[in-house]
């Protein structure tokens with residue numbers, strides 16, 4: 122079975138190592154370390170399992186529209202934002218179309234685009250530039266979009282794995298000039314940014330499709346839930362290729378409950394930000410040098426990422442080896458709760474002493 126590499130626990134790998142999932146502290150998946158709102162479990166108990174879910178996710182769509190101050194027809198719900206990435210590719214790409222991706226980044230943009238026969242160019246920010254896209258906004262990327270009739274551009278804001286935020290006004294300006302391109306702006310980590318001042322409040326141009334996730338900040342990774350905000354004409358094209366009932370009834374109920382508990386979101390993210398700041402400080406005290414990031418996850422240069430990941434996993438600690446992003450020297454770490462972060466730091470320091 123051919124699958125792309127992602128963070129999170131791999132059960133087959135744990136089996137080989139003789140470890141159980143409950144023995145693992147997972148710093149490799151970028152999720153709220155405090156989990157979902159307790160109201161989610163209560164809501165799940167009330168979901169009738171013998172009925173089909175609402176195909177249009179009407180109630181959830183209404184709630185998301187209210188939260189984002191947009192009309193209901195500007196919202197499409199999906200089985201995680203991953204489904205919406207694939208729907209964008211399936212709906213908009215044909216063999217030979219050009220796709221531009223700002224990298225290093227989430228691999229599903231490239232995978233979905235290639236699956237549709239598109240030609241993909243990745244414009245990679247480098248470690249030397251702190252993985253920040255340069256101003257004026259990644260010149261080569263801008264030129265390609267303006268000159269080569271790029272059909273779809275994928276950008277993540279903030280980006281995974283680098284944690285860098287994009288100058289959104291520049292993206293919107295470019296989108297205004299390149300109406301032939303669909304800009305898929307993946308905002309899966311938008312709720313997890315430490316400084317929400319980076320958010321743009323001006324309405325997006327109609328050729329910008331914004332993707333959001335409820336699996337990250339709301340801790341619903343196992344249920345799969347995401348949504349797209351965009352022009353109704355764009356969403357209709359995506360909906361045309363979406364399988365029926367792709368968002369199940371449990372996910373819809375969980376989404377409504379999670380969105381209803383703003384207090385949990387605010388408080389858990391506040392504590393996560395504090396935990397991350399403290400983790401960074403501990404790492405620096407041990408002369409480790411995390412890459413500054415706007416997110417609750419960040420990159421750390423360790424030399425040999427695959428070796429470090431294996432050594433930590435044997436101690437029950439899972440981090441993301443970034444080799445698949447083209448960064449074989451970096452691991453990615455998502456903050457967990459303070460007491461768990463202490464275990465990570467000790468393991469990293471012990472591992473370094475063993476090299």
Ligand SMILES: Cc1ncc(COP(=O)(O)O)c(C=O)c1O
Pocket residue numbers: 200201202203204227277280281307309333334335336337342345346347
């Ligand atoms: C940038 C980015 N977008 C989308 C996704 C997929 O998220 P979801 O769980 O909403 O499908 C991920 C998951 O890691 C991601 O890193």
